[in-house]
Amino acid sequence: MGVDYYKILQVDRSAKDDDLKKAYRKLAMKWHPDKNPNNKKDAEAKFKQISEAYDVLSDPQKRAVYDQYGEEGLKGQVPPPGAGGSGGFPGGSEGGATSFRFSTRSPDDIFSELFGFSGFGGMGDFGGGGHRAGVSGFPRGMFGDDIFASLRGGGGEGSGNPLRKSAAIERTLSCSLEDLYKGTTKKMKISRDVPDSTGRSNTVEEILTIEIKPGWKKGTKITFPEKGNEQRGVIPADLIFIIDEKPHSVFKRDGNDLIVTQKISLVEALTGYTAQLTTLDGRNLTVPINSIISPTYEEVVKGEGMPIPKEPSKKGNLRIKFNIKFPTRLTSEQKTGIKRLLTSP
Structure with a gap:
């Protein structure tokens, strides 16, 4: 051998x-x-x-x-x-x-x-x-x-x-809320200087693969050790990607929870409302609300928030908030009718 x-x-x-x-x-x-x-x-x-x-x-x-x-x-x-x-x-x-x-x-x-x-x-x-x-x-x-x-x-x-050792190099990695909800793979192309056997510096390109895990938060760091430029007498710098979250048109994130705000009328707030939502993974969600909706009311849907990184099978909550549109004017008859309805035994 x-x-x-x-x-x-x-x-x-x-x-x-x-x-x-x-x-x-x-x-x-x-x-x-x-x-x-x-x-x-x-x-x-x-x-x-x-x-x-x-x-x-x-x-x-x-x-x-x-x-x-x-x-x-x-x-x-x-x-x-x-x-x-x-x-x-x-x-x-x-x-x-x-x-x-x-x-x-x-x-x-x-x-x-x-x-x-x-x-x-x-x-x-x-x-x-x-x-x-x-x-x-x-x-x-x-x-x-x-x-x-x-x-x-x-x-x-x-x-x-x-x-x-050279100081770490930090780069922002922007991710959509969908990316952070479902998880995804991103490939990043980097260039760095590497000396050959004669000591001459050559620029080489490399593709780094980053596995985004479901539920990762803004500020999460992914480190690739010693991926900076190489030179004699210096340990190459670590390359660090820092997760950033792009704003979403519908949902706002709060820790592991998702928040959505729906506009409703005063009549819907008082008589009942059904919220219709499309989740981040494309499902249609119907949430009937029979309670009276006050300006501070929140409807909580358990388990429809962001995945929890340490417990991937679990999720945070979906919190539905409401923006109630009040009428700008009422007739005398309408005022009398409302007053009679709301004060009747």
């Missing part, structure tokens, strides 16, 4: 570039030899394994060869995909297809690229066939406990060059 780089980095075979970086950062911090003074030899070997795995899986060509041919492909037993002749890979032409060998980067170069620190030499190349060179050690003070504290966000005296 060859080396399983995916298992070493503790990622799935479908892992994207961001997944690989996060896995590498976590494991490199854990297994660096200076963090394991009582078990330095094993830590050095583990640290080099982690670096080797990241070097292969983060390079599209090396990863393609590894996925198809395994470790043997990386050692030069098979040509890289589409290599043709020499294909720009070291190794010469003798032996034909067996002469290809991918170059590798030293663990300290990889660590410098991911964490933004340089000048930690002495680790040497780890070879294409899994032959791991020894580690000669890192200078204390430049890469000691203070540096590790700064990478965790603490810093401290002598930390030298602490790795900071």
Whole structure:
């Protein structure tokens, strides 16, 4: 069995570039030899394994060869995909297809690229066939406990060059009341700067999928970790989308309740009224009201409000308010008749 780089980095075979970086950062911090003074030899070997795995899986060509041919492909037993002749890979032409060998980067170069620190030499190349060179050690003070504290966000005296994280980027995500009632999926296209292996910055585009859950409220935040621009020595910013609720033509939201106001006449207020509504999910709702409707009266319909996010099977209430239209004038006869009706036993 060859080396399983995916298992070493503790990622799935479908892992994207961001997944690989996060896995590498976590494991490199854990297994660096200076963090394991009582078990330095094993830590050095583990640290080099982690670096080797990241070097292969983060390079599209090396990863393609590894996925198809395994470790043997990386050692030069098979040509890289589409290599043709020499294909720009070291190794010469003798032996034909067996002469290809991918170059590798030293663990300290990889660590410098991911964490933004340089000048930690002495680790040497780890070879294409899994032959791991020894580690000669890192200078204390430049890469000691203070540096590790700064990478965790603490810093401290002598930390030298602490790795900071860019401030979060916040964007408003407008949603209709229907979206927040039923739930929906929104796709957002973002552009960000990402350095290539030479350090040159390239603009890449990515589609982010946001699952809007039924009942989410204005102000709900959805965070995509480290989706900001990438640059050496800086952890990319988190991208945060903040839910905003568009005004609705019929309903107004109050927490988990929905409020609707209906215009009715004084006669309807006194003699009875049937409210006809179309719900946010398109149902026709009929609500007969037999009570006398005063200007402050509310008809409450249980369970016809917004879904409750923590209990999706439950909903708030629908509260119907009324705007009563009073007559602008009454004849003497009408006044007499009303007075007689309202004062009769």
